[in-house]
Amino acid sequence: MLTCFYRVITQSIKRLHDLDLRGWWLLVFVPIASLVLGAGMQFVAGTAGANRFGANSRG
Numbered sequence: 001m002l003t004c005f006y007r008v009i010t011q012s013i014k015r016l017h018d019l020d021l022r023g024w025w026l027l028v029f030v031p032i033a034s035l036v037l038g039a040g041m042q043f044v045a046g047t048a049g050a051n052r053f054g055a056n057s058r059g
Contacts, residue, residue, distance in 0.1 A: 012026050013026060
């Protein structure tokens, strides 16, 4: 798991270097991407009925 995390970080930094940006920009992009994905999940419908986490809370 740690190896995968390391590889993702290094590849992201290399990609930023390809875009002529410093690797420190990763500290800016990760929180922004997290916020965008989190906000987007608010508009996606959940599974219909019960799932592996329990019954449908909306009835």
